[in-house]
Amino acid sequence: MKCSVRYDDYTRPAPHLQGAGIESGGAFWYNDSILQMTGKNTLMIKAVIFDLDNTLYAYWPAHNAGFRALTDYARDVLGLEPEELAALHREGDRLLHARAGDNTAAVHNRLIRYQLMLEKQGLPIFHAPRMERRYWESYFAAVKPEPGTKETLLALREQGLRIGVGTNMTAAQQYTKLELLELLELVDFIVCSEEVGAEKPDRRLFDCCVEKAGCRAEECLFVGDDQKRDVLAALDAGLRPVWLQREGMEAVLPPEIPRIRRIDELPALLATDDVDHDAKHR
Secondary structure, three states, rough: OOOOOOOOOOOOHHHHHHHHHEOOOOOOOOHHHHHHHHHHOOOOEEEEEEEEOOEOOHHHHHHHHHHHHHHHHHHHOOOOHHHHHHHHHHHHHHHHHHHHHHOOOOHHHHHHHHHHHHHHHHOOOOHHHHHHHHHHHHHOOOOOOOOOOOHHHHHHHHHEEEEEEEOOHHHHHHHHHHHHHHHHHHHOEEEEEEOOOOOOOHHHHHHHHHHOOOHHHHHEEEEEHHHHHHHHHHHHHHOEEEEEEEOOOOOOOOOOOOOOOOHHHHHHHHHHHOOOOOOOOO
């Protein structure tokens, strides 16, 4: 499917977010007309779209496992102490953003990042694919489904709702994660930032999600953990957001925005008047 997307230039913070919320001292202010979209109305939900990382599974335990494996390789093979690796990793990330830009899935490419790190350090680049494999093997081994997530997606599908995933990152890694989580067969469509050439909070990713959902933006629910890249950006694109407020996350969103603590709380939210939905039978 070819998505109808625009190719404007976006910078951080994304200009299209200026109508919905602008960061100011760690807080946001909101346009009242935008907030009205989250209130009670007669619109029916026909598709539920999920962010992937730190929404459908816990990101940090997996990343930490991958980085520990990378740290071990750097120490045992390259002779780099953890502090040296951390500094070099930051420099590699800076170089990657400087060369590829911020609004592209290429910034997640660990092979290129490790190549840049090795070049900066004057080390052979043949280590780059080995480092990448070490990271992802340990990362994927630590990707674990959370209680109730699969059952929630099954329940939503049984109601006739289309299930989507809208995620930053490269497609190969995201498909692997969904397979490991045993969720891929429950997903009707996926939009990765690599596909649309733009990262959330860029509206292009959300527009593509809506097109694949096959309904209007206001008939799509978007569930994510990031208050700016998922919640505010979805709201600004016309979708109806739900914030997954994980433990320790400080809320900067107004109380009108629906929120859940776990994915398995979503069916109960859909059953309330806060988010209307209508089963669209396939």
